Amino acid sequence: MLSRNRAAAARSMPGEGQRSSGRAAQRLLVALLGAAVGAAVAQADEPILPIPPAPALDARKLALGQALFHDKRLSNDNTLSCASCHDLSRGGVDGRSSSIGIGGAKGPINAPTVFNSSLNFRQFWDGRAASLEEQAAGPVHNPLEMGSNWAEVLGKLSRDAPLVEQFKAAYPDGLQSRNIQDAIATFERSLTTPNARIDRYLRGDKSALSPDELRGYQLFKAFGCVACHQGVNVGGNMFQTFGVMGDYFTRRGSVTAADLGRYNVTRNDADRYAFKVPSLRNVAVTAPYFHDGSARTLNEAVDVMFKYQLGRSAAAQDKELIVKFLHTLTGEYQGRSLQQADPLVARRP
Known part of the structure; x- marks a missing residue:
């Protein structure tokens, strides 16, 4: 019995080739970990950090936000959308010294890019908005930008049955001003530009x-x-x-x-x-x-x-x-x- 147990134990022990392969795998793992740590240390020494992977976002809110970002009904005369001043095909800006609002009104300030705005600690040049949700309401109410208000916007959008259904699917309370802000902010959080x-x-x-x-x-x-x-x-x-x-x-x-x-x-x-x-x-x-x-x-x-x-x-x-x-x-x-x-x-x- 004893000899059979020893034989079984011997069969269960790795041979020289297996041990050598195991040591090689260990060395590779140590090398990879070392490289990863080295890269992390090198990155920690840099004042600039790479853009992280895009966050996971609710697909329904994201789709709504994208549609609203390009929806001119947010403006009083139905001529301007968020994308009018934040053109995604032009780096997220309009290329002007100061933006043009409804009726040709000239704004007082240069429109910053919307790309990577979610990575800013506050919004607007003067930092008056603490979040993207808060920022989304600003242009709607600014008389030199969209010149509208939530009551007017909700009145227009409530007549769009498919859009109303989208809001019901994405938000328990459906079409509300706060949900418009949330949807636009959700879309803007997707506007990161990694891999520079x-x-x-x-x-x-x-x-x-x-x-x-x-x-x-x-x-x-x-x-x-x-x-x-x-x-x-x-x-x-x-x-x-x-x-x-x-x-x-x-x-x-x-x-x-x-x-x-x-x-x-x-x-x-x-x-x-x-x-x-x-x-x-x-x-x-x-x-x-x-x-x-x-x-x-x-x-x-x-x-x-x-x-x-x-x-x-x-x-x-x-x-x-x-x-x-x-x-x-x-x-x-x-x-x-x-x-x-x-x-x-x-x-x-």
Whole structure:
């Protein structure tokens, strides 16, 4: 009996080949874990983080939100939708210094991109909306934008039987203003643009950036641009005064109420001329730049930043390298890269 047990035990023990294969598998696992840890450490050392995978969203609310985002019935005269100022085929902007509302009304401020807006810590240049849901109501009620109100919008949409059924399927209480806001916000959360070349670089693909682009990224960090433009959205996570190292508004002249920025929300003098730092994601396709749309090219924008935010000069070649790096921030939407804009030509007046 004892000898049979020993024989069975011997048969159950791995042979030399099996042990060698097991050790190889262990070494491979250790190597893979080491590489993963190394990549995580390397990423932790970077001021910019890659865009995470898109969140799981309710398909019914997403479909409703997409339809509403393009629905001109949200405006008083049925001529404008959210997409009118946030064109998804143009980087999520309209390419104007300031947007045009109903009846040709000229808005006071440049429309920021809707892409990756879910990654911002607040919405609007002055941060007056704490969420995408809150932001969705703003343009509807603004007389210079859609010039409408929820009672008017609900009256129009309630006559659309298929749409009413969609709301009933997605929300227990059906067609309500808060559900319109929620659906639009749900769609906007889907508007992330992952897989930019900078993201691929940060995830370990060192061939994703050219030598000039990598040098531009190094300069972007060395000159201190990352003090405000960092994190997953390369901005969008703090307020900052426009003109830290110089009086931008005196130089530009014609100060408007929109130029007061965060002050319009808080009435705190310390917030005068302060704005939410814009995300630089897809910045190469979202000209013109700044809240006033005063910079028509990336080169102009970089010049302004050096003068008024950094308070220092830089060689023209260094600035050009930074511009090359900024082009690597263009991501993908629905698996396709956002169309590259000509960095030297503004697309609309």
